[in-house]
Amino acid sequence: MKILSPEQLKRVETQTITIQDIELINLMERAANAILNWLKSKIDVSKNSFTIICGVGNNGGDGLALGRLLWEEKANVKIYLQKNNSYSLDNLTNQKRLKDLKIPFEYYDETTKLEIIPNSILIDAIFGYGLNRPIGDEWKPIIDQINQSPNTVISVDVPSGLFCDQLNSEKDPIVESEVTLTFQTPKLSLLIPENQQYVNEFEILDISLDLESIEKEDSQLGYFSMNYVPQFYFKRPKFSHKYDYGNVLVIGGSYGKIGASLLAAKAVFKSGAGLVTMYVPKCGYSVIQTALPEAMVQTDFSDEMITKFPNVERYDTIVIGPGMGTDEKTYRAFEEFLSENDLSDKKLIIDADGINLLSNHPNLLEKLPKETILTPHDKELERLIGSWENSYDKIEKIQSFVQSHELVIVAKGFITQTFLANGEAYFNSSGNPGMATAGSGDVLAGIIAGLYAKQYNASEAAIFGVFLHGFSGDVASQQLGEESIMATDLINYIPVAFKTLFG
Ligand SMILES: NC(=O)C1=CN([C@@H]2O[C@H](COP(=O)(O)OP(=O)(O)OC[C@H]3O[C@@H](n4cnc5c(N)ncnc54)[C@H](O)[C@@H]3O)[C@@H](O)[C@H]2O)[C@@H](O)CC1
Ligand SMILES: Nc1ncnc2c1ncn2[C@@H]1O[C@H](COP(=O)(O)OP(=O)(O)O)[C@@H](O)[C@H]1O
Ligand SMILES: [K+]
Structure with a gap:
């Protein structure tokens, strides 16, 4: 799913209205209904209270519409609307609808002491993607009251005060939401680590914007979610042979670190490759033959490290x-x-110390076959491309790096970003903090290799491999809890992950 800028979102909104022959107010009603349905899927709204803080634009309009829908559901609702002499058209329409139904709302200004219903869910509908300058200091007291309240805060579309696609300054007042319910496509700022204090969690609510119009927008950024998984289904043909599923060589391991290559090789098997050979220093031989009898093993002359690469023909x-x-x-x-x-016809995946070697000797980068996949974590990435000022700068630096070297980079982290050789970047939606455990990255390299060896191209193997890895982690965390996940568990849950995704 493409990640769009506010200008692009506005354009898609306008096109949707034309194509679907509706009015903007209908979209606003869809948005409010989508939030209502989300709330209903979690709680009995009629037994709950809501305090809704609305702004002057369409985000505020969503809040007013939601207030009316909640009222009709017999929830206890208090609606605050910012006092102003200029509102968006559909904000005004929703004000009128409230008045027609005699649903009360109160005005607030920067000096108001909000009377938040105790234990109510606080809905933040002050600003959405229309924010075009930092919220002025005069509104800080209102945002502070929201942030200091003990209530659960749900933000509509974007936490108010947060820009969608640029960095805020540290002193900007911004709502700290528990959950952000964003419409149709995630905004870039929801995916950026600098904003985790404000975003915490987000969910994407479908409001049936025109998908073709979204696809037509020019954006190099995408979000890979469950909806895109079915296209990765691959049924093994009946008359197939192990060589149809790739012949993979894992080169790695050193004294005390044979386990890392073992984890990668196991993950290669589990993600479907036909044959796996491991090339390790001599000290790894009997360990591997015992721990992974399915793999073939070749050893280096050295007992402790790799001193010569094998023939890879x-x-x-x-x-x-x-x-x-x-x-x-x-x-x-x-x-x-x-x-x-x-190596021009070889598929290469380079991880960990392989990347460190490339960083120390960047002349080697030019010798890599096109679309070699590198899987650095932040430290490895920094050694490779240099440091960055912030996440936006990081995205640009990686984009220019992959384009100039024709490589694929999987930038690992809480939300892993996969950069294709053409500069496109995909943010991953699966995974959990339980995966921050030793060896997790080795498993990822193995999964990507297992997929790349089969029918997937480099881009697909990297994007889907990252998702599958995170999804195995999610299945593992449901069964084991985040604390107890070990890298081996990620491998052991790959089969359940495949079965859940493809049935
Ligand atoms: N994506 C979609 O298709 C839909 C979006 N809707 C809602 O519409 C929102 C966008 O609405 P708008 O474009 O009206 O924008 P907002 O509601 O985010 O607010 C923008 C208003 O605030 C003003 N403003 C911007 N920055 C300010 C600042 N720092 N201080 C004071 N005023 C400031 C703007 O001039 C404008 O009047 C979305 O976030 C979403 O909640 C829904 O209503 C319907 C469907
Ligand atoms: N908080 C987190 N949430 C989701 N995934 C995570 C988190 N922390 C780490 N991961 C994932 O775990 C893997 C860790 O890889 P890496 O840092 O190379 O670890 P190691 O070197 O121990 O194998 C990456 O795929 C990363 O995306
Ligand atoms: K908001």
Whole structure:
């Protein structure tokens, strides 16, 4: 799903109205109904109280419409509307609808001491994507009252005060929401770590904006959610052979870090590859033969580290890096491997120490085949592309890096971002903090390799691999709780993840 700017959202809104032959007020009613239905799916609204704080634009209009719908559901509702002499047209229409039904609302200004109904759910409908300058200090007391109240705060579309696609200043007053209910497509600011204090959680509510109009908008940013999973379904043909599912080589491991390459190799198998061979220092041999009898093993001359890369002719997909170390001898072997082989028809995934080696010797980047997938976490990424000022700057820096080197970068984190070689970036929607555990990244590299080895291209393997990894983590967390998840659990839940996603 594309992530759009406020200007683009406005355009899609206008096109939707024309294509669907409706009025903006109908969209506002849809938005309010979508929130009502979301609330009803969580609580019995008739037994709850709501305090709704509305602004002067359409976000405020959504709040007024919601107030009316909640009132009709017999909820206890208190509606506040900002005192002003200029309101949006549909805000005014909703004011009239309230008046016609004799539903009371009160005005507030910057000096008002809000009387929030005790224990009510506080609905923040002051500003949405129309915010075009920071909220002035005069409104700080209102935002402060919302943030200091003990009530649960639900923001409509965007926490009020938060820009959709640029960084706020630290002193801007912004609502700290428990849940943000955003319409149709997530706004970029909801996905940015700087804003976690305001966003906490968000959910996307469908208001049936015209999907073709969304797709026509030019945006390099996307959000990968469950809706897009079915297109990744692949049924194994009856008359297929293990070689149809890829022949993968995992190069990695060093003394004390054989486990990392083992985790990656297991994940390669579990995500569907046909054959896996592991190339490790000698000390890994018996460990792997015992722990993963399905894998073939080749060993380096060295007991403790990789000093020479193997012949890779018969493999189509190669993972380099998990647990490999950055010893000078390993580096030289890596350089020799990249310089002396024609890798143009190989699918490469480089993780961990493999990335560190590239950062130390950026000349090697030019030797990678097109669309090699790199899977750095933030520290590894910084070594590779340099530091960034903030998340927006980070996105731009990665975009220019992937485009100039024709690589795919999976920038791992709480919300992992996958950058394709053309600069497109996809934000992932699965995963949980239980996945912040040793070896989790090795599993991801393995999953991506397992998919890449099969029928998926580099972009698909990276985007879907990241989702599958997070989804395995989500299934694991439902069964085990976040605290107890270990990387091995992520592997063990890949089958349940596949079954849940594809039946
Ligand atoms: N995406 C969609 O298709 C839909 C969006 N709707 C709602 O419409 C919202 C956008 O509505 P609007 O465009 O009216 O914008 P907002 O309701 O976000 O508010 C914008 C108003 O506030 C003013 N303003 C902006 N920054 C200000 C500041 N710092 N201090 C004081 N005033 C400021 C603007 O001039 C404008 O009058 C969305 O967030 C959503 O809640 C729904 O009503 C219907 C469907
Ligand atoms: N808070 C979090 N929420 C969701 N996913 C997370 C979180 N923390 C880490 N992850 C995921 O776990 C993996 C950790 O990878 P990495 O940092 O390389 O760990 P390791 O080196 O221990 O394998 C990444 O895929 C990352 O996206
Ligand atoms: K809002």
